Amino acid sequence: MTVTLADVAARARVSPATVSRVLNGNYPVAATTRERVLRAVDELDYVLNGPASALAAATSDLVGILVNDIADPFFGIMAGAIQSEITGPGGRAGGERLGVVCNTGGSPERELTYLTLLQRQRAAAVVLTGGAVESPEHLTAVSAKLRRLSEAGTRVVLCGRPPAPDTDAIALTFDNRGGGQQLTEHLIGLGHRRMGYIAGPEERTTTRHRLEGHRAALAAAGIEDDPALTVHGPYDRRSGYESALELLRREPGLTAVVAANDTVALGACAALRESGLRIPEDVSVAGFDDLPFSIDAVPALTTVRLPLAEAGARAGRIATGREEAPPGGIATAHGELMVRGSTGAPRG
Amino acid sequence: MTVTLADVAARARVSPATVSRVLNGNYPVAATTRERVLRAVDELDYVLNGPASALAAATSDLVGILVNDIADPFFGIMAGAIQSEITGPGGRAGGERLGVVCNTGGSPERELTYLTLLQRQRAAAVVLTGGAVESPEHLTAVSAKLRRLSEAGTRVVLCGRPPAPDTDAIALTFDNRGGGQQLTEHLIGLGHRRMGYIAGPEERTTTRHRLEGHRAALAAAGIEDDPALTVHGPYDRRSGYESALELLRREPGLTAVVAANDTVALGACAALRESGLRIPEDVSVAGFDDLPFSIDAVPALTTVRLPLAEAGARAGRIATGREEAPPGGIATAHGELMVRGSTGAPRG
DNA sequence: CTGTTAGCGCTTTCAG
């Protein structure tokens, strides 16, 4: 029914082994033989059977990319960069790898499920993006899974995620702490003293690191860190909107709002505006990530640019073995402060 | 080295077939035997070999989702909805399907490549999202590929994409033409007569349909369709920015700009603002899609909301056989006009 | 309800 490698072999009048060799291109084959085989492949419209090939070779051309939220450009940009480095010539059979992105929705269970699914597929590599959940059980469960994957020959790369202790995973992290600190220092430099902070979900590393940077800046400037001025919520617009309102309620004298990321910042802007406050005259607002839409906010958002695409591309290359792992298996990329219209000196 | 089904069988003191049966859960097995097997699986930390299983069963648990641009929330929202309906219990082995998204970058070649890769993996289903490229060669190539996939038992679903003639593909399309028409009718109703149109890439169906709707509205109102007032470009912010400038150059008397989608509209807004024009007092602006950020534009964007998540979820269910295909294999979802602050009556 | 027996289609030594 469906065309198999044996059919191709018959048509090209060679053995199946030879066909396999030309398809995989990893073994010397006479030019004329190769051509004959290729012609037969073409004429029969043959497509290699991936599962059979993966079974025999004990590894597949699949590369999994895990993201927390596929609808969020933060992950979309990284995933796109990773995938474009992965897909293309260089895989085993037929020379093509299959880079696929899996959406965990931020759920630790789904992350584990996907990891198992990819392990089951004997994936060639797995790239995990975005902050990790810090619950101890999940951390050990993920580490164990990653170790098992490594043992089975799957390359594991973390992109924009802190290193996983006790694993062979290569980590390309972002300096969220440093970025957060820079941002708050900028605000302090403008004269702000009463600043609200809209943080991400409590248990994520990204949240914690950005917040730590913020607090480090406050401490360095001798500003008291009032716990009432920090509110946690998901990384979405709605959280920004509601948290900004809550902060205003708690401290009407606020002169600036620092948000966990750009999306949250946009929500905060909406809330402030609806409360009759001007940005930045009455309240300054800052975000994080510098996603494409941030420059279109009115006023344009002050934020910290993260090299999302660059890190993703590098992760993709490392995952496919086309680039060396960084020394020690860890590399840190720094953010760049982008000062724009949404921050200014406080009133009075 | 790695644990196989035979190891589990040995430990549970049953035959490999029995282990397979409890794992696939598609065959009666005594409760006590099942339990014994499950325990062995657990103790051995056994993970099914996907390729072997797929080879033997002649189908895999992979479901591919093709998107044009993974960094664009338009696709992210659809892909997320599709994937969440796909992943989860219901697959063959171990009860889990692997929904994976593939980023074509809008390139017809990469689309075909991914399709071949998925065919090679014996994917259970494939969902293609977003507008298709209309070049005749590509159209026939894709149709041929989809036919081949269907023949091999892969379910094919199109989501937000026009039907593919001569294939068995189920199509869930959007009424882009109707949406475009409504939007322009709204502008005409406000009194606009000189409107610029920033269209998407020339060869895509989505572009053509939205433009046709716009023109239909013009024609119905007896407004001449000046070709100079339509500019084509990619579906990105930059195109919106530059095209708006170009339109202004061609027709300084413009009172409204209709954009191919929200992202383009945002770019246009930036250009207008920088040209010293107020929105909507001097120029009205409208988008399409109603992506989450559109409500945060200042002023909020008038646009057409498309049921992205709903369509994606349905596509996911159809792809996994949990929902009937619509009659005739085609269903059309309509957009909803969202009138917001970015459109108003023209000057004078 | 459970075991036995053939493969699924490819890769990979091992010989030539």
Place this chain on the structure above:
DNA sequence: CTGAAAGCGCTAACAG
């Protein structure tokens, strides 16, 4: 440089 043969790990009849 090419062929023959032995599986890879699982599923699916077919018996029992």
